[in-house]
Amino acid sequence: MEIMTLMSTDSPNSNDAVHSDIPVGMTTTQAPFIEAAQARGELYISQPYHFYSPENHEAWRKLYARMLPKWEQHANEHFLKGISNLCLDPNKVPRLEDVNKFLDPLTGFKAKPVSGYVPAYLFFDCLRQRDFPTTITIRSQEKLDYLPEPDIFHDIAGHVPMHTDRAFADALVRFGNCARTAAEIVQGIQDDHERVRRLDSIIKALARFFWFTVEFGLMKDRASGGLKVYGSGLLSSYGEISHCIEAPEVQRFPAQLEWVINQSFEIDHYQPLLFIVDSFDHLFEMVGDLEEWMKDGKLDNVAPGEPLVAEADLKSFLDAQLN
Numbered sequence: 001m002e003i004m005t006l007m008s009t010d011s012p013n014s015n016d017a018v019h020s021d022i023p024v025g026m027t028t029t030q031a032p033f034i035e036a037a038q039a040r041g042e043l044y045i046s047q048p049y050h051f052y053s054p055e056n057h058e059a060w061r062k063l064y065a066r067m068l069p070k071w072e073q074h075a076n077e078h079f080l081k082g083i084s085n086l087c088l089d090p091n092k093v094p095r096l097e098d099v100n101k102f103l104d105p106l107t108g109f110k111a112k113p114v115s116g117y118v119p120a121y122l123f124f125d126c127l128r129q130r131d132f133p134t135t136i137t138i139r140s141q142e143k144l145d146y147l148p149e150p151d152i153f154h155d156i157a158g159h160v161p162m163h164t165d166r167a168f169a170d171a172l173v174r175f176g177n178c179a180r181t182a183a184e185i186v187q188g189i190q191d192d193h194e195r196v197r198r199l200d201s202i203i204k205a206l207a208r209f210f211w212f213t214v215e216f217g218l219m220k221d222r223a224s225g226g227l228k229v230y231g232s233g234l235l236s237s238y239g240e241i242s243h244c245i246e247a248p249e250v251q252r253f254p255a256q257l258e259w260v261i262n263q264s265f266e267i268d269h270y271q272p273l274l275f276i277v278d279s280f281d282h283l284f285e286m287v288g289d290l291e292e293w294m295k296d297g298k299l300d301n302v303a304p305g306e307p308l309v310a311e312a313d314l315k316s317f318l319d320a321q322l323n
Contacts, residue, residue: 025053026093028137028151037115043122047096047113047136057092059141063153063238064090066144070241076219076228078168078280079235082161093138094156103160107169111160119316120203121183128176132163145238148267158236159214167280168230171287172214178291179206183320185294198300199317203309205261205299209290211307212260213283218244218252218276227252227276240270252276257289264305 023032026048037045068090071080086102088094096111103109112131126133134155139147147154162168182202189195217231227245234241244250247270253259255275263273277283293299 022051024051026051026056026137027053027059028139028143028147028149030140031137034115034137043115043118045113045115045136049093049095052093052138055141056138059138059144060093060153061091062141063139063144064088064157066238067157067236067241070238071235074229074241074245075235076221076230077223078165079161079230082164083157085164086161088157093152096134096136096156099156099160103164106164107166109160109163109169109172111156117312119310120207120313121179121316121320124176124179124206125320126176127172128180130169130173132159134160154232154236158232161235162230162232165280167284171280171284174284174287174291175206175210175214178287178294179317180320180322181291182206182294183317184322186317187320187322195318196314199314200309201302202294202299203313203317204307205290205294205302207307207309208261208263208265208302209257209286211265212263212275213255213277213286216244216265216271216274217255217283218274219280220276220278230277243270244274250274255282255286257286257293260286261290261293261299262303264303264307266306 022036025031026033031051033048033051071083085106086099088099096113100110103111108130110131111134112126113136114133116135118126118133123133132155134152135150136152138153139151163172182199186195186199186202189198213231215231215233217229218227218234219230220226221228229235229241229244234244249272250270251273253273253275255277260275265271265273277286290299
């Protein structure tokens, strides 16, 4: 296995250069650079571009090539404009610094490389600050169709083109503010048991909202009167992007907040139920309603079921620094 030496300044809390002999390769679950960063406790890192192998670039090329006609057929107009504005190279993994050169002037958003899972509050607070936590590994060529965890194709080709649209970007920021409001509310609850109980319900509601909009949302198409895809989980899935529009068994309903926050979901199969927004202005208004419902206590007792809230996500809200 090829070895290369990297001078890394990945830690945001240190300016000390770290010299490491780390094997080349940035494949999901097989990236020694990521394992080393996690071992050092580093969440926010840099993108070691020279660690991408030819196989990694080939995986990106295959993913992009087969998704392009799907996007042209099913993606919403804002996504297609975003893909064009980002000037992504279809043949190799993008450099995040290049992505940000095109993205930042449009909406102020930036792709922020991370070493792995970002606890819920930290993730949402990044959105509030117009940073998008971005996975920098890429799936293997043997697993192009399905990957339970995100990768750089899902994040950059699925999410980030939407971040070039001002209305959508503003909705993400508003969602981040909503999460901050949640932290403020629960930190003011004196009883420990009640604090955790209510927080669990609120996080469940936030996660469902994010899932059924940002990840798996559909929207009305002004030109055709039909439906287009704007959710990143659909925009990065070769099979599901067509299935969600064409399959007769998929239930598609106008997005109503009370339905969205009480609807459970599972991540290991195509989604049987999806919600439709009229526009990103509509989405922005829904996020505002979500925050008001939270303040009124309407998220304190949402329907049980998936997703289960991880301990790390609860802790991220309880420990949030709000000053």
